[in-house]
Amino acid sequence: MRIIFVHGTGVRRPRFDELFQRVGAGLLKRFPDADVEPCYWGDEFGATLGAGGASVPGMVPRQAPPGTVADTAEDPETVEWLLLLTDPYCELRVFAELAVEADTGFAVPGVRSPGEAVADRLRALPREPDPSDELAALLRETDLAEGYRRALDAVADSEEFRAACAAAEDDATASDLVATTGRAVVAVLLAEARDTALCTGDERDRLVDLLTGRLGGTARGLVTRGAGVLLKLGLRLTRQPVLDRWRGEFTSDKASEVGDILRYQARGEALRTRLQQMIDRSPEPPVVIGHSLGGIALVDTLALAATRQQPLPVHLLVTVGSQAPFLHELGALAGLHPGAALPSGFPDWLNIYDRKDLLSYLAEPVFPGDPRVTDHEVRSRQPFPLSHSAYWKLDAVFDRIGEALR
Missing domain, CATH: 3.40.50.1820 (Alpha/Beta hydrolase fold, catalytic domain)
Structure with missing residues (x-):
């Protein structure tokens, strides 16, 4: 045989x-x-990199333009959003745990807490925003309008959001909660849309701005304690910083695995x-x-x-x-x-x-x-x-x- x-x-x-x-x-x-x-x-x-990987960003170190500083730091926004897209409620969970640890015990019985007020404002948001306002236009431009109502309801009805609201017993913590909630809603939107969304980082951040403002917040860019914890975790667990830093080496090592298939299909x-x-x-x-x-x-x-x-x-x-x-x-x-x-x-x-x-x-x-x-x-x-x-x-x-x- x-x-x-x-x-x-x-x-x-x-x-x-x-x-x-x-x-x-x-x-x-x-x-x-x-x-x-x-x-x-x-x-x-089999496939080889015929030009030594010259097409791959990061394969050959490039000098920063005169007067600029080379970007060697990790991108904290990318790291945090990688975690949020994987689990849109993770920041709310971390927020609730940290808020409980910091609870001073000054809640007034019979009076709605600042966290409960945030929950009320989220539930009161119109599920169909006015077609002429900026939020509605941005949702349409990013192909996220169809999932907007579901995202608001999903966050409002989630156990993570309820726990975070219950833990926000003072105005400062509630301010953090507003920023965290705005990111959670946008994360649900993007996670459900996946690659059908046409959304840049600037558009994503503007959506967070608009939602945060309507929930009673003031400024985007507020780094809450929960976001800080997620950033540290993300730098350890997510692959994006590693891929950004080692893209050249990674592509060179994996060129034969993917390249063999592509080369066979062509030749x-x-x-x-x-x-x-x-x-x-x-x-x-x-x-x-x-x-x-x-x-x-x-x-x-x-x-x-x-x-x-x-x-x-x-x-x-x-x-x-x-x-x-x-x-x-x-x-x-x-x-x-x-x-x-x-x-x-x-x-x-x-x-x-x-x-x-x-x-x-x-x-x-x-x-x-x-x-x-x-x-x-x-x-x-x-x-x-x-x-x-x-x-x-x-x-x-x-x-x-x-x-x-x-």
Whole structure:
């Protein structure tokens, strides 16, 4: 039996040598007489930064213009808003805890507290602002108008806001609460809209200004104690400051992983020709196994040959953690026209996936009713991205290949 193994994106030597040794050992354990052949394509067909990363901001340090100071500090606004977009109520929670710790105990029984007054003003805000006022115009310009009512109600009805209002027992704390509430409403708006919002940082800040003013506040830019705590936490936990500072190094390290996919999509013919030659010169119909991008290239190669009515003699196709079905669903698979079925002459296809691997996809639902296509789930019990590489340490992967061949 002849088995050809095609690696995936981002693999270079010596990592490939280690990977192939592991894959070969797993296959030979089950098929001692098999001839396992590697298809290493990383150096010849993989992506590199041809200009040394000159296109990447931060790859080459740049001198600050004369008379200016280089910006080496972290951006506190970006850090705080990253946390708020992930959890719009986090600042309200921190505010409530800090306010309780600082409570002086001077609340007057029977008198509405300053925090309760903030809650009243939030509930009293018109859910449909006057179309002619600045707030309404800004909501329209940022594509956030549709979610405005929901954002106001969501914050007003949240346990976090109620706890923060209950903890604001004096005017100074209530002033902080107003600023925190304005940011929370805008954070809910942006978090729900995601990338459909067309909103700059200046527009975001103006929305906070307007809401803060209508809630009884005066000035944006007030850094509350809660915001200060979030900033310190964000500098430790959020990825944006790290990415900003190390973008050049990060891009260089990851260029092969993303770049291999992009390069294959643009210039994949050379790799497909290599695969066809390896299959053609095999003395018997081989088993072809492709991981990740290797699976895409194999599906393309076999589909294109079968479409030309020159099917390649392959005993079994195995894709592991592959994006081929997803690309076909997008209409982006080179070997098949969008929506097309697998052509006559395409071999039996075993598609192995792990639902924790965000780069693995199902093939059976994309080719419904095709008896040649079989999905099989394995579980590495690892989160992504570790799950994308863990297949080759799972006996279940090799056992399922052996079952298909028997």
